[in-house]
Amino acid sequence: MPISDLATALPRLREAPARRWRDVLIHPLVLRLLSFAAVFALWEYAGRIPLSPAFPTFLETLGGLGAIIADGSLFKAFLITLYPLVIGLAVSVLLGVGLGVLMGLHEPSEWLIAPVFIIAQAAPLAALIPILTFAYGIGLTAKIMTVCIMAMPVIVLNTLGAVRNTPKSLLEMGRSFLASRSQSIRLVILPAASPMIFAGLRLGCAAAFIGVILAELLITPTGIGDVISYNQSVADYPKMYAAILSIIAFSVLFIEALERIEVTLFRPEARA
């Protein structure tokens, strides 16, 4: 029984102030802050034991974060990491959505192309990274390709799924009003598919981040991957943890922003 019911069941008089206090406690924002504070405190305590010499406390990590921000290395690293990430993501989105829509509307191409992506979706593509290094060397191309192979399958399959199950009655409605093929695609199929396509883009984005970090840890250490592996090799753990925290925080914020853009630009009805 959720706690609020519990509150009303108690005798009214004695605990009036307590109930107000309890309502504050279970307010979502307060709880969220509480949970963050609890985890960081736990981390601080674990670091103090120390759990292991390689486990800095939360405050040390913040210190490390301050250091890598102050000397600009974090900012420089992010710029280097973002370069293959954004290009790879852009390619994956354009190609991925394009392929997904093509397959959704044209069955022979679905027959030909979909199985490759179905396997890619289930398979651990990270193992392909060394192959990309052989094929494209250790430069930017290999990293962009890594981002693409990680991000594309989920984008393609989500788009295909979205286009494939456009509500039948909407399609018939379009036809009954003599919508041409291109009108039907532009005005019915794509808008109806856009929520699911965007869900695919967010998943693709998360996969792209995994891709770029794997590329930087496996191909050659550049950007954030370099900050992480260099600090690991010189056992400067606060900076290492700070770099990892920053890329994780950044990816979560990036995906959150994508969701906000989607609602404002494409989904007026969600906003209303």
Place this chain on the structure above:
Amino acid sequence: MTPNLAAAAPRHMTDLPSPLLTARPIVEVKSVSKTYPGGIEALSGISLDFPEGRLTTLLGPSGCGKTTLLKIIAGLIPASGGQVFVDGREVKGPGPERAFVFQDFALMPWASVIRNVAFGLELRGVAHSEREAIAERHIARVGLKGFERKYPHELSGGMRQRVGLARALAVDAKVVLMDEPFSAVDEQTRRKFQEELLELVANEGKSFIFVTHSIEEAVYVSDRIALLSRRPSRVSAIIEPKIARDDDPDRIRRDSAYLDVVEEIWQQLKHYLD
């Protein structure tokens, strides 16, 4: 031009020997049959005429193919055999002279009410301001004035179906095809819709083809009812309920003729269920 009756001699239900409605048939179904890929034969050589300016209902047991016939007339589904003529021209696919009202509303969730209603005109390339003016008129016509900027998920089931109806009227089609339009709304809204439909038929000067499985609804709104048999369906009877519809709509529900026709049809359809 007398309506040609189907091979099976349909029994005349009306008590008064007055002739069938004299209006010319706007839609003529000539021995149409339909077999689905799975081998299921939905319609077998059905022939039927739909008088202009009137509301004709296709009534029959569920799964008898009434929606299939409606979609064939709308051009959404190809017939396996036979032809359909609308205003003299053979139906090859959807056409501007026919508009469809869907059972599940088929509204675009991402579009506002006014954009949904104007969608038929938008597809036809009508200019933005002109189509919005027409849409506004029909929105008011179906009693949704003030909801132009709302989105489908913000409306009740009944209001959503009004949007569907306004959209069909907005393209000013000669024939409005309605596939169980009120089945997704609650009973009270449904009665209100039936009364408004009567008024619509009287004033709009359009022809309506209505599909329903509710006998009361059919008798209440229809000028003519085509009773369809079980699958593969053919016309088992044509009924033209003689009910005075001009005065108070509530009185009709208590009218003895109305109740007799309802009972008559029920007796016919009952044995299909056992």
Place this chain on the structure above:
Amino acid sequence: MVISGIRLPLMTSLIVWAVIWEIVGHTDAGFILPPLSSIVGRVFEIVPTASFRDALLITGRAFLFGNLIAIGIGVPLGILLGRSVIADRLLLPWVNLFLSAPLSALVPVIMVLFGLGETTIVLTVVLFSMWIVVLNTRAGIRAISPSLVEMARSFGASRWQAFSRIYVWAALPEILAGIRLGMIRAVKGVVIGQLLVSVVGFGTLFEIYQSHFLMEHFWALLLVLFAFAFTLNELLAGLERRFAYYAASR
């Protein structure tokens, strides 16, 4: 897809890709992408070797153990979040964060803390697969229709009876879906873990093949891994479909 009346199942186009691969293999790109036939030949050469078996054993053990922990912790946690508003508000942000965050960045941390043995791989698997199990279980519990809950209560079911007789079974499809998705992520986790640690299981084999430019061996191992991941996915999907009708009863 239908060609002259024959309904071609979806996966048959892979034959077309296999032929293309074979052709490309014989061109100068053959260094990077050897012909499929020679790769398959290598598969039969590699699989019986002891090092492959050891790698498979380590991977299998880490995968199994990681999943057991992920399910062992994930399902109860999911139920907890599903049933208690407080726990939900406290822990949900973390679950969502870990679900979308690039966990591969955490592997170096695990390496440093737990060394480069199997432990790190097991933990990577848990990290990759647990969160989806939690979310799906939570969704399953929350989606239980209130009438089912009232029905149980109306018949005087104790809390444990209601839980073990009804909630778990009604939420089973979601829990199974979560486990399936968890396992797919686990396959990626166990491989990524070994690649990053690179001195355990398949990581070692990949490292040896890579440093000696043995492309055919590399592709052969990839083929085996991908085939395993794909069949596992299909098996689980089949299992899940069997339990789907439980959802209908909600």
Place this chain on the structure above:
Amino acid sequence: MKPLGRRLSIVLAAAFAAAVAMMFGSVAAQAQGKVRVALGDVLSTETLAMVIALERAKEKGVDYQVTHFSKEDLAIQAVINGQADLGIGTPYAVVQKSKAPLRVLFQGTRLVFFPVADKSYKSWKDMNGQPITFHARATGTEAIGNIIAKREGIQFGERSYVPGSENRIIGMMKGQIKATVVDLANKNLLLEKAGDRFHVLPGVTAPASDETLFGNIEWIQKNEKQVDVIVTEFLRLWQEMAANPAVVEQERVKRKLMADQPKEVLEGITRFYTMATKEGVYAPAGGSAEIAKADFEFYTEAGQMQGPVAELKVEDFWYLAPLERARKALGS
């Protein structure tokens, strides 16, 4: 929290505790009896000699357990954290910076690396201001680069870091790297595959120690006898290798090591060790005070160790006793 919630959290805590206990348990079990060796690479051609030496020590009653690490510095940290007793790598910089109680026992390999560059760079003078790629920051390859830059009086342009000689020669062949420093095997592979585009520039004359056998000094002094056996076997194998490099392959076959690795790898072993001993990668001496001083000279010059060379005391970095005892035992 409702009773159901409480019971669940107990189950939750128990499961988590069991998992953590299991992990730490496995590390503890390893500790008794076996000498834990941290190796910064997988078992392959380059690390085979060291494993054979350890196998021979095992026959003499010193059981061992190798833990492989993906990078040398992880192996060094494992010894510092107490996860391992002995390690293989170059601990000079870490010992000086963190004052970790590590001491080098035996010089395994020497820093025999080859600068290779695009033929457009005729000599080191052309390399002034040009970009160059090393293995990783503050590693042997960069040390060589710094020494050469000082010797030639030039300054390198932008430095990039690509771990693994094989990755660097891929970069060279793909035109993404113009100049780098690679190991013997990959230098030969590069010249074989793209000898027309690349050539070798003069490297360092007296290569310092690269991968050494080192250990935690407290552990060494508590296990003097075991360390003596291990160091003796290393010295014996290194002397045998100097005379007959094929001994490595013979020992591998006898002990069925790397049994099922691809035959392409196994075929290359004797060829590798013949070349390596000829180029002086495996020096039979195994280390001495002079070699230690030469290392200090090299690594301070390379900027990876601080302080005037004179003040660096050999005993702060090396523990030569076991090696001297081994040399007496083998009568060399």
